[in-house]
């Protein structure tokens with residue numbers, strides 16, 4: 001049974017999805033106004049591990065992560081870029097610029113996550129594509145129910161109408177009241193209230209609604225898009241700890257006021273600091289994904305091991321020492337793969353010599369099963385990845401011990417019985433190969449590691465996947481010359497690509 005910490009109850013609960021074998025997850029995704037940094041990578045990876053763990057346990061997962069592509073920061077960025085070019089641009093320019101900024105940074109985000117081989121969501125809804133009617137319908141419902149009110153073209157949610165407000169963040173309305181402010185230009189009745197809809201300002205992007213031209217507040221998009229794709233109630237809602245208040249608190253208030261029971265489990269990951277400080281432009285301490293990959297010798301796996309070394313709910317500090325330690329740990333895993341190839345050759349030779357199969361001893365099989373059970377137990381206990389990683393280390397120790405036994409026998413200087421030596425040698429080879437299989441299976445399926453390991457690769461590497469996407473883009477714009485070139489490159493790397501029904505079919509060259 002998987003157990004997960006639910007922020008709503010502030011306790012670790014047994015995970016029981018609404019449907020026995022299916023799990024629905026909604027995660028708050030990036031606001032696309034700048035290059036992706038290591039904090040984005042941690043967030044995306046935490047939830048990829050949750051998704052993989054559920055799939056490993058046999059659940060069918062539907063994973064939705066949104067893209068916030070209209071927002072004050074995007075508008076601000078677009079203004080800066082226009083201002084840098086020339087003064088006095090017209091209205092149309094800012095709108096077009098906002099779109100261009102959001103598209104550019106979303107592309108950068110995708111490329112960065114692809115390089116780390118963190119899987120994309122099943123559905124990735126963009127806010128701008130769901131304003132009318134998805135968000136406007138929800139705002140309309142809240143107005144009808146009396147939970148919201150109009151004021152000078154804005155629409156606000158009346159927080160005091162929501163009896164459970166503050167439950168997720170564990171704060172009372174009065175405590176929250178003390179920190180609430182009314183910003184200039186807002187028309188709230190109560191400082192606690194928040195905007196569902198903001199009246200249009202002349203040159204900003206806007207949509208037509210029953211209460212005038214404007215754009216949605218940030219919180220409404222997640223309430224509207226999560227329930228559109230997952231239903232009025234779904235299993236898991238996730239995000240960073242910093243989203244608990246006000247974003248997730250407001251999402252809950254809106255959804256419940258609209259008669260939606262909303263998410264059952266709220267999962268939040270801890271935040272990432274650099275040198276003990278929050279990353280910020282003013283401190284100049286932002287670590288982009290590109291930079292982090294350079295620090296990790298170009299290996300996405302190193303960063304994954306670095307993230308896994310800390311529990312997802314704990315804060316994590318990015319520093320080179322820890323990244324190097326993660327690289328060393330990953331190298332140990334990788335070394336087992338090389339040893340296993342040598343041992344595998346031994347197994348094949350012996351099998352052809354005895355004209356039959358030689359098999360793993362029950363004691364060694366049991367030893368490995370014990371490690372696998374520990375790994376499963378750690379993951380089932382609120383995704384305890386530091387402990388699960390320790391089990392992967394144990395697999396390496398297990399294999400090294402077997403290899404050492406053979407070396408010790410060979411170097412003992414005493415006469416060795418030929419039959420006994422052969423048995424030890426075979427047991428060791430079979431044990432090392434089985435250890436490698438276990439490491440590869442758990443590492444790949446649960447943590448998304450070792451996808452580049454290429455004894456007989458079963459899937460494309462992140463770089464190859466990126467190339468395939470580039471080829472698809474080229475085909476869409478009818479640039480067949482580029483598409484052909486990429487196909488030849490992948491062919492040279494051992495992959496055959498055939499286009500069937502407009503989609504590429506990829507398989508390994510035999």
Ligand SMILES: [Zn+2]
Nearest residue numbers: 028029222247
């Ligand atoms: Zn959200």
